[in-house]
Amino acid sequence: xxxxxxxxxxxxxxxxxxxxxxxxxxxxxxxxxxxxxxxxxxxxxxxxxxxxxxxxxxxxxxxxxxxxxxxxxxxxxxxxxxxxxxxxxxxxxxxxxxxxxxxxxxxxxxxxxxxxxxxxxxxxxxxxxxxxxxxxxxxxxxxxxxxxxxxxxxxxxxxxxxxxxxxxxxxxxxxxxxxxxxxxxxxxxxxxxxxxxxxxxxxxxxxxxxxxxxxxxxxxxxxxxxxxxxxxxxxxxxxxxxxxxxxxxxxxxxxxxxxxxxxxxxxxxxxxxxxxxxxxxxxxxxxxxxxxxxxxxxxxxxxxxxxxxxxxxxxxxxxx
Numbered sequence: 090x091x092x093x094x095x096x097x098x099x100x101x102x103x104x105x106x107x108x109x110x111x112x113x114x115x116x117x118x119x120x121x122x123x124x125x126x127x128x129x130x131x132x133x134x135x136x137x138x139x140x141x142x143x144x145x146x147x148x149x150x151x152x153x154x155x156x157x158x159x160x161x162x163x164x165x166x167x168x169x170x171x172x173x174x175x176x177x178x179x180x181x182x183x184x185x186x187x188x189x190x191x192x193x194x195x196x197x198x199x200x201x202x203x204x205x206x207x208x209x210x211x212x213x214x215x216x217x218x219x220x221x222x223x224x225x226x227x228x229x230x231x232x233x234x235x236x237x238x239x240x241x242x243x244x245x246x247x248x249x250x251x252x253x254x255x256x257x258x259x260x261x262x263x264x265x266x267x268x269x270x271x272x273x274x275x276x277x278x279x280x281x282x283x284x285x286x287x288x289x290x291x292x293x294x295x296x297x298x299x300x301x302x303x304x305x306x307x308x309x310x311x312x313x314x315x316x317x318x319x320x321x322x323x324x325x326x327x328x329x330x331x332x333x334x335x336x337x338x339x340x341x342x343x344x345x346x347x348x349x350x351x352x353x354x355x356x357x358x359x360x361x362x363x364x365x366x367x368x369x370x371x372x373x374x375x376x377x378x379x380x381x382x383x384x385x386x387x388x389x390x391x392x393x394x395x396x397x398x399x400x401x402x403x404x405x406x407x408x409x
Contacts, residue, residue, distance in 0.1 A: 178253075181255075182222060227273070247293055253298070289326065296358045
């Protein structure tokens with residue numbers, strides 16, 4: 090009798106194990122903006138839990154070693170007054186040829202080799218490729234100044250901000266410039282990981298997130314850049330994210346997306362954005378732009394996203 094009971098229990102447990110588990114918890118919705126004051130009405134919505142705001146390096150460090158964090162303080166007041174949270178993106182790269190928003194001393198002082206390197210930018214599906222800039226973190230002097238900024242931000246805002254994120258790992262240098270400014274793929278990768286460690290050291294309580302989407306010179310982890318970056322994030326307790334949730338898009342599926350899927354239970358936070366270019370993509374199965382529900386389902390079930398940063402241009406925000 091005892092044996093039969095054990096056998097029955099074993100079969101029951103086997104059946105329960107075969108039942109699909111419940112869907113993952115729904116991602117939290119934040120709005121993504123460059124000017125919170127102009128869009129603060131969105132924080133009054135009950136379905137919005139906070140905002141991710143972009144702060145350029147030049148804004149935060151108008152002169153060498155002189156920091157101006159008044160914009161973050163003002164946005165914290167707006168968010169806290171409504172019981173909402175603030176996520177700060179520290180922007181060191183820009184997607185217009187006229188946008189060179191790093192401190193002037195980086196552009197002028199020979200020690201920094203011009204401070205910025207030109208890059209290509211793909212602004213969305215069917216849109217023409219543009220040109221922008223990224224800070225030359227492979228130059229140790231540039232990187233030291235950026236890490237000094239992170240340390241100053243941590244001293245002021247650790248535990249007050251919900252999160253801080255570093256911009257995307259993607260960088261597509263102009264071919265004609267080659268390595269004239271000292272760029273190499275390994276140097277760029279090593280510098281990015283060094284900045285991740287510096288951000289983690291600066292912020293002990295506030296979430297730290299590194300946007301990981303692509304790496305220069307890499308496809309399908311053939312340099313093990315993506316693998317090593319996610320390993321560092323897991324080891325150091327750093328979150329991961331990215332600027333684009335595009336369901337099953339081949340380029341992302343050959344780069345960061347499988348690593349989000351693999352490590353979604355290991356990362357302290359996965360925070361990803363649906364920015365303006367993301368909204369341009371079409372679902373190949375329907376021939377229509379991806380819906381909110383399609384974005385969320387892929388983010389939740391495959392990528393393990395905890396927080397979605399929605400462009401203020403997302404149709405569902407305007408419709409309600």
